[in-house]
Amino acid sequence: MFSPEGPSLRELAVQALSSVERGYDLLAPKFDHTPFRTSDTVLDAVGAALERTGPFGAGLDLCCGTGAGTDVLARACRDSVTGVDFSAGMLAVARERPxxxxxxxxxxxxxxxxxxxxxxxxxxxxxxxxxxFLPRELPGLFAQVHSVLRPGGCFAFPLVAPPRPGSLGYWMLLGFDAVMRVRNAVWRPPFVMYYRTFRLGDVRRELTRAGFRVELWALPEFGWREDGSPRVRLVVARR
Structure with missing residues (x-):
């Protein structure tokens, strides 16, 4: 599915009926051949923005998966790069990447x-x-990030603008989240993966509560929406 090297429909079904950790362990060998991997276009845009801001000392890739984000850190950091993830399978693939x-x-x-x-x-x-991560988990997650940053340190991540209500993308994300909620209501263990729960307003509020000073940078590589807002922002939260 997705490409000749990607997972089959059966493999994706087995993953979806597993826990998050077990699901990613199973998917890891083929993860980089799925749309779930962050695109090189996004990685390059974020890397370029951080290079203009840096250089930084030590960098951490949170939920690093197969390690694509650590390449961004390697461009912006001088001293060391660390990837952290709870999937042993994803980390095994990351260790083997060039x-x-x-x-x-x-x-x-x-x-x-x-x-x-x-x-x-x-x-x-x-x-x-x-x-x-469920919305109620964001305060704890952001507090953890705050605790591992040195004073003046930076927490950065891209955030895509939500699709316009009524558009195809809107209905696709709404449908995906609805299917996941039904799946988690009738099947255990749960597999938490929702596309519409990480909203800019909530994110900005919880980052501020965790002690960050939040900036929003447009990533011009992705253009602008009809209302003049950027299609993709880089959220930059400073300790």
Whole structure:
């Protein structure tokens, strides 16, 4: 499915009926051949924006998966890069990926809701992972990120503008979230993955409550909506 190297429909069904951790362990060998991996276009745009802001010292990729985001950190950080994820399968693939030149990279298996670090990082990034957290979990998650950043450190992640109500994209995301809610109501263990629960207003409020100063940068590579707002923003939260 998606490409000859990607998962089959049966494999995706097995993943969807597993826990989040087990599902990603199963998907890991083929994850980079699915649309679920953050596109190189987004990674390059974020990397360019952070390079203009940096350089930074130590970087952390939150929910790093197979490690594509650590390449962004390698462009912006001088000292070290760390990827953290709770899927052993995804980390195994990340360890085998070719690495660009840059600072040393290490991999840590951990739940990002209980990060095993002190304030050791100057930059934290994350790509495409926030749908795995329910809205009530955001305060704790952002508090964890705040706790591992050094004073003046930066937490950055891209955020795509929601599709216009009534558009095809709107109905597709609405339908996906509805299917996931039904699945989680009738099947255990739950698989938390929602596309419409990570809203800019809520995110900005919870980041501020966690002690961040929040900035929103347009990523001009993706253009502008009819109302003049950017299609994709980079949320930059500073400790």
């Amino acid at each position: 690495r660009p030149a840059g600072p040393p990279v290490s991999w840590v298996r951990a739940d990002v809701r209980a990060l095993p670090f002190g304030p050791a990082f100057d930059l934290v990034v994350s790509f495409g992972a926030f749908g795995h």
